[in-house]
Amino acid sequence: MTKSPRPIRRSFQPHRPGVDYGVLDELLGYEVRRAQIRVTEAFDARLGALGVTTQRFSALVLIAANPGLKQTELAAIMGIARSGALAIVEGLGDLVARQPIPGDARAQALALSAAGQARLPAIIAEVRAHDREAAGDLTADEIATLKALLARVAP
Amino acid sequence: MTKSPRPIRRSFQPHRPGVDYGVLDELLGYEVRRAQIRVTEAFDARLGALGVTTQRFSALVLIAANPGLKQTELAAIMGIARSGALAIVEGLGDLVARQPIPGDARAQALALSAAGQARLPAIIAEVRAHDREAAGDLTADEIATLKALLARVAP
DNA sequence: TGAGGATTGTTATAGTCCATAACAATAAGC
């Protein structure tokens, strides 16, 4: 959690009065994109001060849930290049520890450090709070429906 | 449509067997993000060869639907800086024409050029085809539900 | 009317994110 994340976009307004959005308003992909921007903005607004970005959070949770993960595996799971995984892990600072793997001097096992284990619950709580707020006034059923439908998009 | 767009991410797999995604699987925001990545990948795969990116397409449609738009207004609508709007408009090459506005020598009116008007229908058709494919096996009702729910996310 | 401030397009600069390519060290296959 060392380097500073990207600046927060604040100006995105989905619908500006008097503007004709043409075919954009009919596209599912555009609606997904708009929602994603709003959610990410809210995430950054709430967690940016902690130095937590969506990518860092994903890496942190994946490392916590899969101790012993190698950097290359983390990259594959997150769909990024190995060099990118390195940067993210380094960005997590002392929350993550790298330990040698017996029998393979090349690789290192990623795991949460003591500091990481101590801080993760609070970070998860904050992300959960963000996610609840991002769900707005949707009911639990509507959230479940939305997630199920999203999972079927662009399969 | 001059410069080349960003490279296409192909490796993102939402769920890798044997991997524990921890709390990520419970978060609406993560599901939105995954869907958006998949949709954008599909968009780039189909329209990248034409030099069309999501941002360029948005700008193109907005200019077509709102002739006389100024660059600053386009930037405001798209939620980006003026310098970014300039880059996007330049990226559209000869599809967009800038004409002087009578009574304001500073600003320029954006509008589709003849080439832009000629090419836009085919581009829109391709984007519509992409969007239909991105909707996967969702029914028309399900798509409508999904769009309505997405619009209520992170209000 | 005229001076100060706001707006427009543009350029310069920088930062973030992500990719590819190369490298040495190490492991694995035949």
Added chain:
DNA sequence: GCTTATTGTTATGGACTATAACAATCCTCA
């Protein structure tokens, strides 16, 4: 044992977007 593959790492570059500054132009209003 020799070739090939893998791992972490570094270097480099591109795409995108932001801020800051600038000249030209427009607007406000005393």
